[in-house]
Each structure stands twice: as structure tokens, then as C-alpha cells.
Amino acid sequence: MDLSAINPVLLVASLMVAATPLLLAAIGELVVERAGVLNLGVEGMMIVGAISGFAIAVETGSPWLGFIGAAVGGAILSLLFVVLTQVALANQVASGLALTLFGLGLSALMGQSYVGIKPPAMGKLDIPVLSDLPVVGPILFSHDLILYLGIALTAAVWWMLKYSRMGLILRAVGENHDAAHALGYKVIRIRILAILFGGACAGLGGAYISLIRVPQWTEGMTAGVGWIALALVVFASWKPWRALLGAYLFGGVTVIQLNLQAAGVAIPVEYLAMSPYVITILVLVILSADKSRAPASLGRIFHASH
Amino acid sequence: MIVLEKRPQPSRAWSMATPLVAVLATMFFGGLLFAALGKNPVEAIGTIFWEPLFGEYAFYYRPQLLVKGAPLVLIAIGLSLGFRAGIWNIGAEGQYIMGAIVGAGVGLAFYPMEAFYIFPLMVVAGALGGWAWAMIPAFLKVRFGTNEILVSLMLVYVAEQLLASMSLGLLKNPEGFGFPGSRNLQSYGSAHNAELIEGSGMHWGVVAALIAVIFAYVLLNRHMTGFHIRLTGEAPRAARFAGVRPARLILFCLGVSGALAGLAGLFEVSGPSGQVSIDFNVGYGFTAIIVAFLGRLHPVGILLAGGLMALTYIGGEIAQGSLGLPAAAIQVFQGMLLFFLLALDLLTNYRIRAARKEVA
Numbered sequence: 001m002d003l004s005a006i007n008p009v010l011l012v013a014s015l016m017v018a019a020t021p022l023l024l025a026a027i028g029e030l031v032v033e034r035a036g037v038l039n040l041g042v043e044g045m046m047i048v049g050a051i052s053g054f055a056i057a058v059e060t061g062s063p064w065l066g067f068i069g070a071a072v073g074g075a076i077l078s079l080l081f082v083v084l085t086q087v088a089l090a091n092q093v094a095s096g097l098a099l100t101l102f103g104l105g106l107s108a109l110m111g112q113s114y115v116g117i118k119p120p121a122m123g124k125l126d127i128p129v130l131s132d133l134p135v136v137g138p139i140l141f142s143h144d145l146i147l148y149l150g151i152a153l154t155a156a157v158w159w160m161l162k163y164s165r166m167g168l169i170l171r172a173v174g175e176n177h178d179a180a181h182a183l184g185y186k187v188i189r190i191r192i193l194a195i196l197f198g199g200a201c202a203g204l205g206g207a208y209i210s211l212i213r214v215p216q217w218t219e220g221m222t223a224g225v226g227w228i229a230l231a232l233v234v235f236a237s238w239k240p241w242r243a244l245l246g247a248y249l250f251g252g253v254t255v256i257q258l259n260l261q262a263a264g265v266a267i268p269v270e271y272l273a274m275s276p277y278v279i280t281i282l283v284l285v286i287l288s289a290d291k292s293r294a295p296a297s298l299g300r301i302f303h304a305s306h
Numbered sequence: 307m308i309v310l311e312k313r314p315q316p317s318r319a320w321s322m323a324t325p326l327v328a329v330l331a332t333m334f335f336g337g338l339l340f341a342a343l344g345k346n347p348v349e350a351i352g353t354i355f356w357e358p359l360f361g362e363y364a365f366y367y368r369p370q371l372l373v374k375g376a377p378l379v380l381i382a383i384g385l386s387l388g389f390r391a392g393i394w395n396i397g398a399e400g401q402y403i404m405g406a407i408v409g410a411g412v413g414l415a416f417y418p419m420e421a422f423y424i425f426p427l428m429v430v431a432g433a434l435g436g437w438a439w440a441m442i443p444a445f446l447k448v449r450f451g452t453n454e455i456l457v458s459l460m461l462v463y464v465a466e467q468l469l470a471s472m473s474l475g476l477l478k479n480p481e482g483f484g485f486p487g488s489r490n491l492q493s494y495g496s497a498h499n500a501e502l503i504e505g506s507g508m509h510w511g512v513v514a515a516l517i518a519v520i521f522a523y524v525l526l527n528r529h530m531t532g533f534h535i536r537l538t539g540e541a542p543r544a545a546r547f548a549g550v551r552p553a554r555l556i557l558f559c560l561g562v563s564g565a566l567a568g569l570a571g572l573f574e575v576s577g578p579s580g581q582v583s584i585d586f587n588v589g590y591g592f593t594a595i596i597v598a599f600l601g602r603l604h605p606v607g608i609l610l611a612g613g614l615m616a617l618t619y620i621g622g623e624i625a626q627g628s629l630g631l632p633a634a635a636i637q638v639f640q641g642m643l644l645f646f647l648l649a650l651d652l653l654t655n656y657r658i659r660a661a662r663k664e665v666a
Contacts, residue, residue, distance in 0.1 A: 080645065094389075102638065106634075231456045273467050
């Protein structure tokens, strides 16, 4: 066992990388849930995003196009959720599960010919001087741009929810869809847009795993990140900055356990590998005492019976 | 303009018809998918649904139907109880694994002793293993109000890691030349869940599945707890006035579904699979969710749905061999089925009408 091999600066830097897929997916789901929709299909949308992004990046040679493709792929899959829950008024829990089961199958089908391929590498930020600074450089100034996009997205969603008219309407729809409907807001339309946004974000998160974090394609590679993202939204009490904090916390746990595995600690690998999931449960337990922050119409079906 | 009009009561006719329509729609769109993959759709669908039952080698595949269908039905019956009451146990896969680990562990502890009571003890241990694993989300939900969906799912990943740890460590076969995986229970008489009739595929798991169907039917139709489950699902407010204790219901539904999933795992590990190994679980716990919905959360429906789903598994394997249809295509096919089912449910609860022109 050699813990001194763990470099704290690199640890923080890689923690941010590990947290980004979680953050992207959680921010998307946060918007969806603030609009009063519970989409349990995050895992499915992530894995479909992971393979569509990977495939497009490999075919075109451009990771950027890959990420765009991943967002589109995730959004298309979420369109199925839209049809089920907003048009066919199906149960949201069951529909979300269906989305995940379907997405896992679909991604495996799409990814058959992409196993064992290396995707084109994504450039990293490299500002002269700044990126070379000790400690601060590797942590703040030498990541890929998608990581910064995740943080920017968090800020944008926070601003949108708190200060914009659009955010106010979105929250109204999520808190009380009947009242919002009575005021003349298009409940279904707003929810559809929110779900599509959530799908696109989850797709981006998935592609971040397959294109940057790992980077390669293996079946079922999201390994529950989508579900942890769902837990993260609860952890964050539906607030964007807390989602960021939570994502970094979980990213930290993941990275630390990987580092401990590499350092050869006396704890068996399997027990280290299960730690992120166990910690998710513990966090859920601690935070579930306060449910008051959940959007009041979360998971309820809206049907305008005028 | 088309509008939806809520039916005063769900339509019974549509409720019975939707699974059939969903299966037909899945066959059609699945056919399109197979065509897109460059396979002859008619041949592919025919292979999946016809070959295992009436094809040339049907004598071999028919027993497989029971082997694959039993765990699906066993798990789905348990899940359906909770789903009816709005209690979502989606971690059956984890409970299935834990049932297998605990049950096989008890059996292996007796090795190489031969005694009649070993297998019954394993069955009890398997059920307890699954039950205990499901009690974690149940207890946390009752005590702290934690979301059971997320907790039960997280525990699947934990169980998978435990399975890996067990097959590489504690339960590893000491005479296995270092390969991962436990001793093969098929060659340990007292612990082997053998076929009851040679070549029929009928093992104790199938018997247990049939008993579970009957048990669930009686429970839901003739028993107070079953009434409470249905009431909670259909009219939660009325259920509270009727004196239903939610906590007790949560513990009951999660407990039963966990125990049944654990049993399924035990019968699998001691029979068709034979050993605790890293890749022991193959997703029955998740497919059972589809089975539960396809069977309309009704015991008899689940029995039929389990058979159908087993058919797609076996037919899918045949199509893999003979047509080169990818395994994932079958997974997509099964997922599609759930989609159509949920979408078509609209017809059960709503009437589709052309909107009349309204005057101001």
C-alpha cells in the first residue's frame, strides 16, 4: 500500500472530470423535475447519448459533432418518454423504466461495431501561463471545454429558474399544473420542452463518459451514473448549485476509491467499487427527511378536462 | 381536433386487449427493426415465436421455456403486488443475486455431507437472502421516507459487487484450479435443484412459480391484505380512511417481492446455472418488470406474459444462431413491448373523441 503516490492536485482535477457526466445529467433532470415531471429514464438516455456521440465522433473524426449528436440522441430518446407520458398519459415511473430498459438494449445494438475503437481525442484548454501555474493550473485551467460547459450550464439553469420569466413559468407548471393551466400557460408544451432539454443534457453526460472520461465504448458503460444523477437531484433539493456540489462530492468518492484500488489498500476491490452506490443510499437517507422542497406536482399526470 | 375523454371506469375490454395489441404492434415494429438490420423480418419473427414451440427442435426448446419462464414469473408476481400499491421495487435483480449467494452459501457450507434437509434449508435461506436485501429499501422508506426506487436500484450494483467478491473469494471452489466461481451444485446431490421429471425442464422453481401465482391470486381476490394493496393503488385517500397502514403495506410488498426474487435466484443457482459466478445474473430482475406490466399486474396475466417473454429469450437465441440476429436486438424488442403496452393503456382509461365545435 502506497498512499503517497496519490497526488492531491491530480485528484481534484480528475474528480472534476468524474463529476461532469453526473452534473450534466443531473442539471437536465433538475429542470425536468422542476417542471413537475419525473423521468426515471436518465440512465437510458445517457447510454444512448454515450453511443450516439461515440459513433458520430468516430465516423466524422470530430468530438464536437459527437457531443452534438449525443445531445440529439438523448433528446430523441426522451421524445419517446414525451409520447408516453404527455400524449398517452402513461404512468411516469413505468415509462421512465421502459426508457431505461429500451435505451440499454438500443445502445448495445448500436454499439456492436464500435467495441475496442479509440475515439478522436478532445482538445484541452491550454492558456499559456495560466494552465502552467502549479496547483491552480491543472485544477482550473486545463480541462476539456465540455467540463466548463457543465459549470456554465449550472449557472445558466440557476439564473433561468431564479430570475427569468421562463423560469417562473416552468416552476409554476411544476408546482401546480392546474393553476398554471388556468392562467393560460401551455402545461404540456412547457413540459415537453423541459423533457427534451433533460434528454439532451443526459445525452451529453453519456457522451462525456464514452468520449472523454473512459474513453471507449463498452456495453452498459454508464453503470448506474444516470441513477446516481437522479439521486443527486434529490440531494440538491432541486437547486442547481447544490447539484454541482453534490456531483463533485460523488465524483470525489469515485476518484478516491479508484485511487485506493490502484494504491493497493487492504480493502478488497469489490468493496471499494460498491462505495459510490452505498454512499448514494446514505446521502438519500440523510436528506430524505426534508421533502418540502420537491415540486408539488412532481410525477402527477396532467390532463386538461375542461 | 381529437380530444381525450376520461372514462368513468377503466374499460375492461381494452384492459384485456391491450397486451395482445401491444404484442402485435411489437411484432410489426420489431420486424421493421430486423429488416433494418438486414434480416428477413418474417423469417426472424417466425423464428422467435414459432421455432421454440413447433419447430424441428421444439422437443429441446420447450423445456427451456419453463426454465426461463419460472424465474421471470416468480419475480414478476412479487413485483406486481408492490406496483399495484405504488411501491416500486426495481431492484429485483439485486435480491435475485442475494438469494442465490445466501442459498448457495448455506448449501456449500454442508459440502460434502449428503442429507435430505439441505435443499429445503437452502430454499429458506435463499428466500431470506432476497427478503433481507429488499428490507433495506423497505425499512429506509418506512423509517426515513427514503425513495425506494433509487435505493433498491443502487443495491443492485452493490449486490453485483458482492457477487463478484463471493465468486472470487469466500465461495470460490477450492478445487477449481484458481478459476472464479463456486463449486458446481449440479454435482452435489443434496443441493441440486434437479429436474423433477427428466427432460421436462420442470424443476422446483417452476413449482414455486405456479404456487406463487395461486398465492397472489388468492391474496388479491380473497384476502384483506390484497384488498388493501388494490385500494392503496386505486384510491390512496380512501385507503387511508379504510385504515390501511402504509408502513405495514410497504414492508409486506417489498418483503414478498424480495423473498420471491431470492427464491428465483436460489432455484437458478442450484439448478440450471449450477454455480455462483461473476456473470451469474442475466437481467431476469429487470425483464420481470416488463413481464409484470405485460401481465397487467394480474397473476394469471403474469403467468402468460412470463411464458411469452421466455419465448422471446429462447427464440432470440435461436435467431442469433441461425440468422445472426444480435442479442441486443432482442433486448430492444422486449423494451419496445413495454413501450407499446404503456402507450396503449391510454385506450383503457380514456376515450378518444372528435371534439365538437363549442360555441364560445
